[in-house]
Amino acid sequence: MNDVFTRTPTGVVGSRYFFPKPIVWVEGPTDIYFYEPVVGHLNCVIKVFHGSSNAKALIDALVESACEYPYAVILDGDYSILTQRRSLHRWVIVLRRYSFENYLWEKSSLNRSCLKHAQCGDGGDVISAEFDRIEADLLTKMREAIELDVAARRADPAPKVIPDRVEALLTGPESPDICPVKVAKIVTDAKEALNAELIMQARSEVRLFLQTGRISWLLNGHVLFGIIQRMFTQITTQIRGKKVILNADGLTQLLAEMVWRSIPSKEHQRLRRKLVSVVRELNNASNVA
Structure with a gap:
C-alpha cells in the first residue's frame, strides 16, 4: 500500500480495509520494537499512524461508529498522565508514562x-x-x-x-x-x-x-x-x-x-494484560462482523 496514502487521516482510517488482521496503530516506527514482543504472536498487524491528526481521525472513527474492521490505537501518555481522564474508547490505550521509552527505564x-x-x-x-x-x-x-x-x-x-x-x-x-x-x-x-x-x-x-x-x-x-x-x-x-x-x-x-521477559513493575503487568486483552477483543469482533 502507498505510504503516502497511509499518512493522511482519511487514508489511515481507510487502510483497515486492506488488512485481513486487526491493526494495532502506534505513534512511530520505533514503537513497534516495544509492542511486538507482547502482541506479535497474536493475530494482528502493527502499523504506524504518523501524527496527531491521523490519531484523531482513527479515534473519531472508533467513537462514532462500530467499525466493520476494528483496530486499536496506542497513544503516548505525555502530560495527560498528570490528570484523570475518561477513556476515549476501550480500544484506545493511553500509556501511563510519557511514552514507551519511559517503560524501558527499569x-x-x-x-x-x-x-x-x-x-x-x-x-x-x-x-x-x-x-x-x-x-x-x-x-x-x-x-x-x-x-x-x-x-x-x-x-x-x-x-x-x-x-x-x-x-x-x-x-x-x-x-x-x-x-x-x-x-x-x-x-x-x-x-x-x-x-x-x-x-x-x-x-x-x-x-x-x-x-x-x-x-x-x-x-x-x-x-x-x-x-x-x-x-x-x-x-x-x-x-x-x-x-x-x-x-x-x-x-x-x-x-x-x-x-517483557522480566515485566519489572505492576504497570508493565497492567499494560501487557491490556494489550493482549484488546487484541483478543479485536479478533472476536472481526469474527462476528
Whole structure:
C-alpha cells in the first residue's frame, strides 16, 4: 500500500480495509520494537499512524461508529498522565508514562541488558548505583523544567521548554549527566515567557504526581532514552574493557526484549494484560462482523 496514502487521516482510517488482521496503530516506527514482543504472536498487524491528526481521525472513527474492521490505537501518555481522564474508547490505550521509552527505564531489565551486551555470563548487579544516582539527579535538576514544560503545553502560543535532543541538556556528548547551567538557562527563559497561574497549576499537578510516581515517568521519552543510551554505553564499556556502541534501534530492541521477559513493575503487568486483552477483543469482533 502507498505510504503516502497511509499518512493522511482519511487514508489511515481507510487502510483497515486492506488488512485481513486487526491493526494495532502506534505513534512511530520505533514503537513497534516495544509492542511486538507482547502482541506479535497474536493475530494482528502493527502499523504506524504518523501524527496527531491521523490519531484523531482513527479515534473519531472508533467513537462514532462500530467499525466493520476494528483496530486499536496506542497513544503516548505525555502530560495527560498528570490528570484523570475518561477513556476515549476501550480500544484506545493511553500509556501511563510519557511514552514507551519511559517503560524501558527499569533496573532489572537494564541490568540484564547491560550484562548481555557486555557478554557477561555471570549474574550480578552492575546498574543499581548508577540508576539511583541518575534518578535522583533528574528529580533535582529537571523537576522545574518539566513543570514549566507542562505549563507551556497549555499556553498559546506555547514556548519551547525541554529540547527534543538530549545533547542540549547534558554536561558532555557522551555523558548521561544533566548540566545544571544549561537547565537553568532553559528555566529562566521559560519563566519569562509563561503565565504565573499556568506555572502554579503545573507545579501543583507535578507535586501530586510525584507522591506515587517518579520524575523519570514524566520526562520526555526521547530525552530519557538519550540518557539511557549513554549510561548503557558507559557501563558495558567498563565491563568489556572496550567500547562497542549499540545504535538506538538495536538498544531499543534489546531493552524491550528484556523488559517483557522480566515485566519489572505492576504497570508493565497492567499494560501487557491490556494489550493482549484488546487484541483478543479485536479478533472476536472481526469474527462476528
